Amino acid sequence: KQEVTQIPAALSVPEGENLVLNCSFTDSAIYNLQWFRQDPGKGLTSLLLIQSSQREQTSGRLNASLDKSSGRSTLYIAASQPGDSATYLCAVLSPNEKLTFGTGTRLTIIP
């Protein structure tokens, strides 16, 4: 059974700093890995999707990497802004068509 873990559970950094969020998964047989953002009481906004054959994806200040063999992914946020404050969720898509989510990292950017 796929298990997804995210560390840290919470992170506070001053505005302007670069930061890295971590995600690990137990079963490397995945189709893709997706990073989502969730604001309190809101839905899930897709940030980046990395196919199993890819190593990284970039969108603006965000860069996500994937090391499938070791079961790890990172989300790098450059030059953080207060608007980046949210919970970031990592999810892997397995061949059984199910997205398995981590518990998320709650990020607070301090102005």
Add this chain to the structure above:
Amino acid sequence: EPEVTQTPSHQVTQMGQEVILRCVPISNHLYFYWYRQILGQKVEFLVSFYNNEISEKSEIFDDQFSVERPDGSNFTLKIRSTKLEDSAMYFCASTLIDQRNTIYFGEGSWLTVV
């Protein structure tokens, strides 16, 4: 930008009542999903739906749950006899051709069972 829309945004219901949560997936998408998130817990897969039938379902998706695509646009989740532990945020999602595409989620429907 096209989006998945869900109604209602919040519903309070008494234990034992039937609830229908509605979703309008993105128009050219072919795969539809329901996920739920109990407060403070992980987002959990409930069911996937393709070609007018259930493709996969989790152990959570027992006989009290059902899904339907009654017309060309709506996708519904029915909970037949709600229990207190059904209180959660329910997310509808859709994707274009197959599961390897980006999955787009709706804003969710908060269900509170009292």
